[in-house]
Amino acid sequence: MKVSVVKNILQANDRIADLNKQLFDEKQILTINVMSSPGAGKTSLIERTIVELKNDYRIGVIEGDIQSTQDAEKIAATEVPVVQINTGGACHLDGNMIRETLGQFNLDEIDLLIVENVGNLVCPAEFRMGEDFKIMLLSVPEGDDKPLKYPLMFHEASVLLINKMDLLPYVSCSPERIRQESLKINPALTIFEISATGDHGLYDWYDWLRQKISIKKMS
Amino acid sequence: MHELSIINNIIEIILAELPKYNISRVRAISLRIGEMRQVIPEAMQLGFECLAKNSPLEGAELIIEKVPIAGYCQNCGKKFRLNDWSQKCPQCSCERMEIISGKELEIVEFEGS
Ligand SMILES: Nc1nc2c(ncn2[C@@H]2O[C@H](COP(=O)(O)OP(=O)(O)O)[C@@H](O)[C@H]2O)c(=O)[nH]1
Ligand SMILES: [Mg+2]
Ligand SMILES: [Zn+2]
Ligand SMILES: [Zn+2]
Numbered sequence: 001m002k003v004s005v006v007k008n009i010l011q012a013n014d015r016i017a018d019l020n021k022q023l024f025d026e027k028q029i030l031t032i033n034v035m036s037s038p039g040a041g042k043t044s045l046i047e048r049t050i051v052e053l054k055n056d057y058r059i060g061v062i063e064g065d066i067q068s069t070q071d072a073e074k075i076a077a078t079e080v081p082v083v084q085i086n087t088g089g090a091c092h093l094d095g096n097m098i099r100e101t102l103g104q105f106n107l108d109e110i111d112l113l114i115v116e117n118v119g120n121l122v123c124p125a126e127f128r129m130g131e132d133f134k135i136m137l138l139s140v141p142e143g144d145d146k147p148l149k150y151p152l153m154f155h156e157a158s159v160l161l162i163n164k165m166d167l168l169p170y171v172s173c174s175p176e177r178i179r180q181e182s183l184k185i186n187p188a189l190t191i192f193e194i195s196a197t198g199d200h201g202l203y204d205w206y207d208w209l210r211q212k213i214s215i216k217k218m219s
Numbered sequence: 220m221h222e223l224s225i226i227n228n229i230i231e232i233i234l235a236e237l238p239k240y241n242i243s244r245v246r247a248i249s250l251r252i253g254e255m256r257q258v259i260p261e262a263m264q265l266g267f268e269c270l271a272k273n274s275p276l277e278g279a280e281l282i283i284e285k286v287p288i289a290g291y292c293q294n295c296g297k298k299f300r301l302n303d304w305s306q307k308c309p310q311c312s313c314e315r316m317e318i319i320s321g322k323e324l325e326i327v328e329f330e331g332s
């Protein structure tokens with residue numbers, strides 16, 4: 001017997017992601033999903049962003065990176081609420097993992113929810129969690145061929161942060177090429193060149209984020 | 220191996236369908252997967268054989284139809300099949316191509332008794 005079904009393989013995840021999105025919209029929480037390969041600078045960027053914005057906005061963080069609880073401890077030092085997800089070795093976060101942490105936040109007292117995804121350039125792009133924006137980091141030591149190798153992530157991201165610009169003199173990488181290749185894949189991509197451990201370009205990123213938070217507050 | 224989570228989702232969906240049709244053994248599952256997903260068919264079949272063991276899906280064949288990447292040019296309004304993600308419009312060579320297919324990840328049919 002043949003059975004025709006036509007089902008989206010990721011339907012179970014998409015359904016939960018939609019529920020999360022509804023909740024974030026209702027509570028006017030701007031949610032960003034931060035993705036990159038391991039070591040590209042997600043935790044560093046998140047720490048800097050918290051320090052810059054925490055006097056103006058109420059921030060919550062979900063840590064999914066698998067490097068034990070080190071990242072969560074760094075974030076906890078900034079005194080914003082942080083929940084560590086134990087992915088049990090999974091290579092990405094999904095809608096349900098996020099859903100299960102939400103009970104640990106007071107969602108009425110959060111303006112910005114930052115999710116640090118597992119370091120991986122493939123599957124995090126496939127699993128929605130109900131976020132407003134996917135933010136991708138690519139650090140210059142990783143090289144400028146990444147948009148061609150991992151196009152889905154560049155296609156799904158709203159913002160690309162080219163990180164570790166301070167290392168540019170020491171590596172062979174052209175940020176201009178990254179820019180061109182990724183804009184071909186995703187013409188609407190917003191790109192900032194930054195140093196998450198310096199000051200380079202961070203103010204443009206903070207401004208982008210402030211603007212999106214205030215738009216969400218008015219929605 | 221992002222194939223593994225895709226396979227787990229396929230198995231869950233089919234298992235939930237079986238009682239409706241009184242099927243106890245699945246022989247084949249047809250999928251449509253867009254080229255943008257970068258799924259490797261051999262990895263899919265191999266992963267499936269592992270994860271479907273001791274279930275009604277054990278031994279089933281995955282029949283994968285690859286859906287090519289296609290784009291719509293926002294400048295000249297024409298639709299084209301694209302060789303890769305970053306191709307310019309073949310007609311007017313502008314870069315404002317909107318992807319209209321190639322991201323599919325669907326189960327279309329399964330067969331069993
Ligand atoms: N030189 C330099 N190092 C950086 C920069 N951003 C992060 N790092 C370093 O890169 C390493 C990995 O950073 P981390 O934030 O943990 O990356 P994650 O794995 O993506 O969370 C750490 O040693 C950081 O200090 C940067 O802009 N410049
Ligand atoms: Mg980290
Ligand atoms: Zn994964
Ligand atoms: Zn055209």
